[in-house]
Amino acid sequence: MKSMTGYGHAEGIWGNRVFLIEIRSVNHRYLDVVFRLPRELLRLESALRDLVKNRVNRGRVEIYLSEQPNQDESEEVSINEGVLNAAFSVLKRATRSGFVDMEPPSVGHLLMIPGLFSVRSTDAQTCAGDDAQLFAILEEALQEFIARRRTEGLAIKAEILRFLDRATSLHAGMKGKIPAIEALERERIMVRMHGILGSSMDLASERLAVEVAYHAARNSVEEEMARIECHLSALRSLCLEDGAVGRRMEFLLQELQREINTLGAKAADLRLTQDVLELKHTLEQLKEQVQNIE
Structure with a gap:
């Protein structure tokens, strides 16, 4: 289990240039990969995206690639004489x-003219490099990124299991109360019918037994309790799986x-209603954690 949030970075050399790759991610319903690349590397975006998609399943992943200063690289500043002559x-x-005398422009004024000065590396190989070097830098950043996602995922998994334990305990307590609650409900039905029919009610009547069974079945929560138990068990099983399980958990x-909503609508006993409310609260806490996993 991995978290959808994470961070990773790596620095390496591409050609004779030093590049830094940073990866950040946040929660997202699907996988959304966004690159921030220098213009000259846009041709590699598709291949870099495929590399990320093979390693990440879900989340909004933002990847920043920036060039770092290279202390071993010399640079020279040149002036664009055409721009300068045009300005003068x-x-x-x-x-x-205007028939006015204007003072010669200062250095500060010259620096404000766009394109007047240009900086270039004196290293003729500065733009040359094996693309595999760049992919290796991204792979290193991805390894740290995924490791941090996995570490955070372990913490989230512990919280999910804690809430599942709480929900399972509440379910077991409700299950133990239901036989007594159903017996009390049948007794209430008998009392109401006795109030309607009075002394003429034949308690041994087969028709009466059918009506009592019908009303008791309508208020029975046995089916809902069985499904809740099944879903809780399935959630616990998903916690033990590798890979992306967030979407299945959300379902x-x-x-x-x-x-649980159906169970709450059928609950005719205050004790059961209180347990349903507590189970709903635990479910909301569980949902908050599940929304953070891949």
């Missing part, structure tokens, strides 16, 4: 047309919620 020409025309929780 504009200033001269403005001076002549089981929906089914579990439906059965």
